[in-house]
Amino acid sequence: MPPVSRLTALSTAALLTVGLAACSSPSPEPSGGEDAGSGNWTPVTIEHALGTTTIESEPERVATVNWANHEVPLALGIVPVGMAAANFGDDNGDGVLPWVEEKLDELGAETPVLFDETDGIDFEAVADTQPDVILAAYSGLTQEDYDTLSEIAPVVAYPETAWGTAWRDSIRLSSQALGLADEGEELIADLEEEIDASVAEHPQIEGSSAMFLTHVDTTDLSEVSFYTAHDTRAMFFEDLGLATPESIATASAETDQFSLTRSAEQADAFDDVDIIVTYGGDDLVATLEDDPLLSQMPAVETGSVVNLPGDGPLGTAANPTPLSISWVLDDYLSLLSAAADEA
Structure with missing residues (x-):
């Protein structure tokens, strides 16, 4: 109705x-x-x-x-x-x-x-x-x-x-x-202070570029989707000391949408990405590594992939909210640090 x-x-x-x-x-x-x-x-x-x-x-x-x-x-x-x-x-x-x-x-x-x-x-x-x-x-x-x-x-x-x-x-x-x-301003200040203190414990992240790959169909890798700089998950990267790759910034400037899709044949556009964050299981990472096109992405080639559970709280909290930030911060930064070490 x-x-x-x-x-x-x-x-x-x-x-x-x-x-x-x-x-x-x-x-x-x-x-x-x-x-x-x-x-x-x-x-x-x-x-x-x-x-x-x-x-x-x-x-x-x-x-x-x-x-x-x-x-x-x-x-x-x-x-x-x-x-x-x-x-x-x-x-x-x-x-x-x-x-x-x-x-x-x-x-x-x-x-x-x-x-x-x-x-x-x-x-x-x-x-x-x-x-x-x-x-x-x-x-x-x-x-x-x-x-x-x-x-x-x-x-x-x-x-x-x-x-x-x-x-x-x-x-x-x-x-x-x-x-x-x-x-509200006090709440923002408290969260910023907490984020800054946690980020300081993971110096290897600073300056690494990251993209959030999403909606990956392991049965059809002819196209891949990613969150643009307009999405809150991508915005959160900057809070965590990560940089927005030029490839993502350029694509984001052309739209107000929070996600975009690209042909796998255009995967070389993401050569400036140090770390990939995505939702899925180990089978997803293995599929990316086996794909002749996507495997050439530097982050996939080096294994610099943060693989979040798509159906659990940890993956959900990658989208920052007032209460989830404190809950996920240390775990998320640890995963990103491990990926940065591989880059």
Whole structure:
């Protein structure tokens, strides 16, 4: 059923309990909310790729949709009333990733309502949680998704491109919407300090170039896909002291997409890549090494490949989020260091 049709199927009583998204004149930067929690709320206006959202009153019930947006409020001590169930990297099938479970335990909180997004956003489930704000700063919302969610509560969407919001910007946008901008900046500073300290313990990584190879079909290596510099996994490389290869930077400049596909016959374009990170098992690496074209890539030839489990938390955490960074940092850097040693 189309999203709008599903939403209109909600009862009138349910709709009356949720707030409507309010809009005001655009502002160049998010503003307001400085006195959150003091009873002196200042309306917050946030511009994003899908519109302008104003949060008129202090949100008490926070819902999040799409990947990892619940981690910002949790990191700031706020338990959402509802959030998307994990559909990738969930090690025990409960819909909650391990670093989120740890934070909920730390806060002494029960698991929020989990939205099943297997077939897209469950608008009825979101409305049933009666949110005051819906966070989706890191997401793939369409304009239709946004418009439908905005009938439920004010929505904070991504600033520029779908699935292209860096972890710092996710924290800034969501913390601003919650009236906790200063706390958001403190969270960013704490994570940066933690990252820098860990990176300093792995000096061999510094300056190595890396690409993230993805969606590799071991039965057909005629094409390979990779994440562009617009993807958060690739952005994270720079936090870890790695460099963006010129080949990836050039390809990324031609698109706003987070991934691209190239023919294996163009594999020599990646001769400037020192380290390859990818998802898969040992069979994937063996297949790359046996392929007459891809085996000529320097990173494959030297064995400088970080092979992350595609169905587990470690692979999932390569996509940095406010809570996963601390959870994965040391393990990820150790794998990258081992690959750098081979380069």
